[in-house]
Amino acid sequence: MREPILADRLAVLEESATLALNARVKQMAAEGKTVYNLTAGELGWDTPDYIQTAVANTLSQNKYTPVAGLPELRQKIAEKSREFYKADWIQPSNVVVTAGAKPALYASLLTVINPGDQVILPAPFWSSHKHMAELCGGKVVTTSLTDNFDLDVNAIAEAITPNTKAIIINSPHNPTGAVFSADSLRKLAEILKGSPITVIADDPYTKLVFTDDFKPITGFGFDSLVIINGFSKSQALTGWRIGYLLAEDSLAQAAIKLLSHIMGNAAVPSQYAGLSALERGDKPFNFDTLTRQCDLVISALSEIDSLKFHAPEGAFYTFLDLQKVTDNSLEWCEQLLSATGVALVPGEAFSAPGFARLSFGGDEEVLSKALSLLKDYLNDSTTQKDFQ
Numbered sequence: 385m386r387e388p389i390l391a392d393r394l395a396v397l398e399e400s401a402t403l404a405l406n407a408r409v410k411q412m413a414a415e416g417k418t419v420y421n422l423t424a425g426e427l428g429w430d431t432p433d434y435i436q437t438a439v440a441n442t443l444s445q446n447k448y449t450p451v452a453g454l455p456e457l458r459q460k461i462a463e464k465s466r467e468f469y470k471a472d473w474i475q476p477s478n479v480v481v482t483a484g485a486k487p488a489l490y491a492s493l494l495t496v497i498n499p500g501d502q503v504i505l506p507a508p509f510w511s512s513h514k515h516m517a518e519l520c521g522g523k524v525v526t527t528s529l530t531d532n533f534d535l536d537v538n539a540i541a542e543a544i545t546p547n548t549k550a551i552i553i554n555s556p557h558n559p560t561g562a563v564f565s566a567d568s569l570r571k572l573a574e575i576l577k578g579s580p581i582t583v584i585a586d587d588p589y590t591k592l593v594f595t596d597d598f599k600p601i602t603g604f605g606f607d608s609l610v611i612i613n614g615f616s617k618s619q620a621l622t623g624w625r626i627g628y629l630l631a632e633d634s635l636a637q638a639a640i641k642l643l644s645h646i647m648g649n650a651a652v653p654s655q656y657a658g659l660s661a662l663e664r665g666d667k668p669f670n671f672d673t674l675t676r677q678c679d680l681v682i683s684a685l686s687e688i689d690s691l692k693f694h695a696p697e698g699a700f701y702t703f704l705d706l707q708k709v710t711d712n713s714l715e716w717c718e719q720l721l722s723a724t725g726v727a728l729v730p731g732e733a734f735s736a737p738g739f740a741r742l743s744f745g746g747d748e749e750v751l752s753k754a755l756s757l758l759k760d761y762l763n764d765s766t767t768q769k770d771f772q
């Protein structure tokens with residue numbers, strides 16, 4: 385059979401660097417090498433038993449549901465989101481349930497981006513934001529976050545042109561673990577007042593917050609806002625693929641129309657998994673452990689002189705500033721992996737060379753050992769350790 389001729393749009397697409405690295409790490413582990421994998425974008429623990437049990441009782445329900453999700457799930461998401469976001473406009477008709485947050489994001493972008501429209505992404509950013517915007521025919525314009533990983537509102541204001549159609553905001557932030565300040569979000573909302581720009585708030589980490597300074601995105605007066613959220617990160621449900629978007633009626637209807645052709649409904653058992661998480665109060669699962677692991681990271685990294693890092697305010701990431709350590713973060717991450725077995729994601733994956741992302745949501749023992757290997761490696765960079 386001959387190779388099909390692929391469409392031009394594939395040329396802009398690279399495989400997610402985080403998934404590729406994760407696959408490499410798994411392969412090394414399969415070869416019997418000890419790997420301390422701090423690359424994953426998910427919690428290490430199993431989906432809670434109460435969700436597994438609740439879903440087991442629903443397996444006889446196996447037909448299509450409405451594209452936007454089971455009515456009782458939309459109802460419950462609307463109720464809980466109204467509470468969390470303190471936003472009365474969120475009614476069941478404003479909820480569209482999807483197979484994870486990714487299709488919710490892509491559907492949102494498809495509904496607002498025409499080919500040639502500009503999408504502003506403050507860097508570092510999660511690479512799928514860029515690829516999704518480009519798949520819609522959008523032109524990505526990057527600005528930088530501040531040195532402290534807050535939104536640089538002046539830089540965004542300068543980047544806005546008559547062609548700007550959307551800005552993607554993600555707080556708590558992947559890859560830095562930062563929470564954007566209320567002040568910068570308020571200023572951004574003021575700048576965008578009356579403009580045709582839609583803010584897409586990618587919110588999957590909003591339940592995983594370690595600071596009192598976090599305020600939901602609905603509190604700043606954005607005129608046009610789509611919220612993406614889900615259960616993957618807070619309920620250890622990544623593999624179940626269940627998320628949702630919240631938008632005003634016309635965008636929600638447009639997204640449902642799109643998704644009816646390209647996705648259909650999210651898997652029924654996963655919808656029930658989301659429902660049971662909400663019925664338990666939508667509290668993040670095992671958050672005490674995550675908080676302890678966050679503290680462990682902060683105290684271990686504070687002992688490494690050559691490293692600057694951002695103390696996580698949310699999510700389960702910290703971003704290591706490698707500028708005193710290396711000129712090439714990609715190579716450095718590879719050397720670290722071969723020398724110690726510790727796997728981090730190089731900043732290049734987030735358009736931020738000179739940095740590396742450390743994910744601390746996995747197994748605590750692995751995290752502890754990895755932090756101690758990282759410390760030894762950096763405090764004595766002449767020591768190249770063999771590992772097995």
Ligand code: PLP
Nearest residue numbers: 425484485486510558614616627
């Ligand atoms: N948005 C951000 C910022 C993420 O980090 C991720 C996952 O890594 C997602 C969206 C996708 O979440 P889901 O697994 O629910 O599709």
